[in-house]
Amino acid sequence: MEDVVLNVEKRSLVGKKAKRLQAEKKIPGVFYMGSENVALQADEVPVRKLAGSHTTHVIKVKFQDGTERRAVLNEVQYDPVVGHILHFDLHGIREGEKVTLQIPVQLVGTAKGIKDGGILQHSIHRIRIQCDPDNVPEHAMVDVSELGISDSVHIKDLKMEGVKILDNLESAIVTVVPPPTIKEETPETAALAATEQPAEPEVIGKTKKTEEEPEAGQPEEKGKKKAD
Known part of the structure; x- marks a missing residue:
């Protein structure tokens, strides 16, 4: 598999100032190799293609001064809202490693x-x-x-x-x-469900009528004396 070439430039803008690169269609990144780390920047389009590729590539990193290093894309940070690439890391490969x-x-x-x-x-x-x-x-x-x-x-x-x-x-x-x-409903399960229907709730506060209490609006029975 051939290496994919990525042209980069050393970056002077660091920290929050690196956000200015977005206006130039550039993406900030860092090249790591052991204790060495180099702040760099690259065009947005090739970085986006590498990050979205369905295959893995060894990258030939070409610096503006003509220096070349081999690396792999180690990490890509995305904006959680719009999905744009905010930053990328390249892990350098040592000879024989x-x-x-x-x-x-x-x-x-x-x-x-x-x-x-x-x-x-x-x-x-x-x-x-x-x-x-x-x-x-x-x-x-x-x-x-x-x-x-x-x-x-x-x-x-x-x-x-x-x-x-x-x-x-x-x-x-x-x-x-x-x-x-x-689960399909069968006649047996339907009958069982019907028997498990809850009983009609009793209305609280409703009392049963007694023989002594006449219906509302009905006269008292003849022959009964009123209590003194």
């Missing part, structure tokens, strides 16, 4: 469990690896074609020559989960 980075996971095929009503659940989208800078895979490819319902592909199932995987090998990358079950 292995590089640690994350590569994207790419799914291929259609899981057969989906045809049976299953749902494809993609849980891990990037894998952290360590390898030689000249042997960086563009992505980790996962074929899901043979996955039935409740089947999974784990990180330990990945086959990448010359690459050390640093994440938990038992973690599931993708799983075909069973479809949700909906």
